[in-house]
Amino acid sequence: MTDDKYRQLDAHRLDPKAAPYTTDQGIRIGETDNSLRAGERGPTLMEDFHFREKLTHFDHERIPERVVHARGSGAYGRFQVYESLAEYTTAEFLCDPTLETSVFVRFSTVAGSRGSADTVRDVRGFATKFYTRQGNFDLVGNNIPVFFIQDGIKFPDFVHAVKPEPQNEMPQASSAHDTLWDFVGLQPEITHMIMWLMSDRALPRSFRMMQGFGVHTFRLVNAEGRSTFVKFHWKPKLGVHSLVWDETQKIAGMDPDFNRRDLWESIEAGDFPEYELGLQLIAEEDEAAFDFDLLDPTKIIPEERVPVRPVGRMVLDRNPDNFFAETEQVAFCVGNLVPGIDVTDDPLLQARMFSYLDTQLIRLGGPNFTQLPVNRPVVEARNDHRDGYHQSVIPQGKASYHPNTLSGGCPALSNGLAYTHYPEHVEGVKTRTRSDSFSDHYGQATLFWNSMADWEKRHIVSAFRFELGKVTYPHIREKVVENLNHVDHDMAVQVAEGIGVEPPAKEVVENHGRSSPALSQDRQPTAGA
Numbered sequence: 001m002t003d004d005k006y007r008q009l010d011a012h013r014l015d016p017k018a019a020p021y022t023t024d025q026g027i028r029i030g031e032t033d034n035s036l037r038a039g040e041r042g043p044t045l046m047e048d049f050h051f052r053e054k055l056t057h058f059d060h061e062r063i064p065e066r067v068v069h070a071r072g073s074g075a076y077g078r079f080q081v082y083e084s085l086a087e088y089t090t091a092e093f094l095c096d097p098t099l100e101t102s103v104f105v106r107f108s109t110v111a112g113s114r115g116s117a118d119t120v121r122d123v124r125g126f127a128t129k130f131y132t133r134q135g136n137f138d139l140v141g142n143n144i145p146v147f148f149i150q151d152g153i154k155f156p157d158f159v160h161a162v163k164p165e166p167q168n169e170m171p172q173a174s175s176a177h178d179t180l181w182d183f184v185g186l187q188p189e190i191t192h193m194i195m196w197l198m199s200d201r202a203l204p205r206s207f208r209m210m211q212g213f214g215v216h217t218f219r220l221v222n223a224e225g226r227s228t229f230v231k232f233h234w235k236p237k238l239g240v241h242s243l244v245w246d247e248t249q250k251i252a253g254m255d256p257d258f259n260r261r262d263l264w265e266s267i268e269a270g271d272f273p274e275y276e277l278g279l280q281l282i283a284e285e286d287e288a289a290f291d292f293d294l295l296d297p298t299k300i301i302p303e304e305r306v307p308v309r310p311v312g313r314m315v316l317d318r319n320p321d322n323f324f325a326e327t328e329q330v331a332f333c334v335g336n337l338v339p340g341i342d343v344t345d346d347p348l349l350q351a352r353m354f355s356y357l358d359t360q361l362i363r364l365g366g367p368n369f370t371q372l373p374v375n376r377p378v379v380e381a382r383n384d385h386r387d388g389y390h391q392s393v394i395p396q397g398k399a400s401y402h403p404n405t406l407s408g409g410c411p412a413l414s415n416g417l418a419y420t421h422y423p424e425h426v427e428g429v430k431t432r433t434r435s436d437s438f439s440d441h442y443g444q445a446t447l448f449w450n451s452m453a454d455w456e457k458r459h460i461v462s463a464f465r466f467e468l469g470k471v472t473y474p475h476i477r478e479k480v481v482e483n484l485n486h487v488d489h490d491m492a493v494q495v496a497e498g499i500g501v502e503p504p505a506k507e508v509v510e511n512h513g514r515s516s517p518a519l520s521q522d523r524q525p526t527a528g529a
């Protein structure tokens with residue numbers, strides 16, 4: 001049992017009622033309602049240091065909002081694994097069933113600004129920071145198991161298309177605008193994700209009733225150095241529930257904080273949100289056993305082929321004390337990994353390994369944001385980094401370089417406790433060519449459509465009609481319908497008929513994807529095994 005993070009946070013809490021009003025320098029102030037003036041009706045004096053400090057601090061209150069996922073809501077909680085996963089990983093929080101690991105979770109929408117409404121049609125972020133005794137591990141996921149693009153170099157293009165348009169900053173929601181649908185028409189790799197986005201999954205009823213997915217294939221590595229591919233899943237205890245479109249529209253007007261309020265109030269009421277962590281585990285030798293590439297983030301691994309094994313439980317039981325200090329300043333990064341967990345060569349994941357730290361350097365004002373209370377690991381961070389804005393610890397000693405013979409500096413760990421990167425064999429010629437194994441953009445979109453009930457299909461068609469019907473340019477609408485025709489002809493015709501586009505001719509059925517060899521039997525994990 002650990003409540004390390006809560007105890008660590010206690011040291012940073014400030015109760016303004018506990019002491020009299022002071023300046024930032026601790027000087028007691030008796031009057032904060034009237035500035036110091038030359039005469040009762042005279043000008044304010046520059047020497048009024050309290051007035052100047054108060055105004056200056058106010059003037060500097062805003063920091064940049066996140067470039068994506070700007071609107072979010074957070075909560076603390078705890079995670080516990082059911083039984084040891086030492087067969088797969090050395091990550092202690094996944095191997096010790098007696099250990100409760102503190103977590104902070106931030107749920108978010110993607111496209112809207114910090115003040116936008118909760119119930120828009122959008123992907124939801126589901127980011128979890130595990131404060132483990134081996135350092136912070138961040139699982140920075142979404143509520144939809146696939147992504148819009150395959151290569152991170154396209155992320156700025158995608159986000160520029162999905163964000164409000166540059167000339168007039170409209171629309172605030174993620175869909176129903178020309179640039180998004182222009183991009184969709186031109187990037188067939190987006191098709192699977194767009195099917196999810198037009199489904200009710202993009203309208204969650206509550207953060208408590210929403211799944212989470214790590215999306216990419218990651219690796220677990222055990223004490224013998226054996227690697228197993230893994231997909232991470234969160235399943236909500238309350239099941240998955242969505243709003244319907246008309247509800248979302250009314251709620252956005254009546255209570256733009258609908259999802260945020262629901263999370264806050266359920267935790268205040270002691271009705272704690274719960275999620276089960278599940279893993280899809282794939283033996284290293286089965287990397288090529290699928291009709292898609294495991295490194296392709298626009299694909300799911302069908303659960304019929306690799307069942308999700310439930311491995312642990314997370315409970316969110318505490319609201320933050322201060323939105324800005326905690327929910328706004330929390331900094332997640334897919335590169336925050338602990339021993340026993342590693343990344344793969346997924347080109348989207350590789351880009352994310354760069355982007356989060358990079359953006360946080362500007363969003364949170366320099367390299368010391370890891371010292372902020374919500375970001376600090378529960379173990380002490382020690383290294384030879386120096387200085388930078390907002391240094392708030394006082395490193396001791398003379399030497400801050402490695403190695404050294406003088407006082408100071410940190411000995412580097414040479415035993416098995418240190419993080420080691422999985423020694424994957426890598427070779428190849430430099431190229432910008434994408435592998436053929438990433439080329440099927442429609443097969444899983446069709447599977448998704450076929451898995452829908454009739455009423456779900458009707459909702460998807462209505463969503464396409466609503467969104468595409470608002471697009472100004474006929475050629476964009478036509479191009480999207482052309483792509484949808486590769487997914488399902490009847491669906492494409494239904495969409496076309498609702499948006500004034502000529503229904504497409506019947507699509508010739510293609511053999512999407514590659515053949516699927518059998519999984520290796522000896523390693524194939526079974527559900528609950």
Ligand code: HEM
Pocket residue numbers: 065066067068069072106107108124125126127140141142147151152153155213214215216330331332348349351352355356359360363
């Ligand atoms: C936030 C970049 C793909 C989930 C962010 C932020 C950036 C970013 C710059 C803002 C971070 C901050 O200011 O602290 C990227 C890039 C991607 C990518 C470059 C692709 C190359 C994804 C994918 C997922 C995802 C595939 C889900 C699996 C999130 C979440 C947040 C976020 C949940 C919000 C974290 C929070 O609550 O603070 N991303 N992202 N992103 N991203 Fe991504």
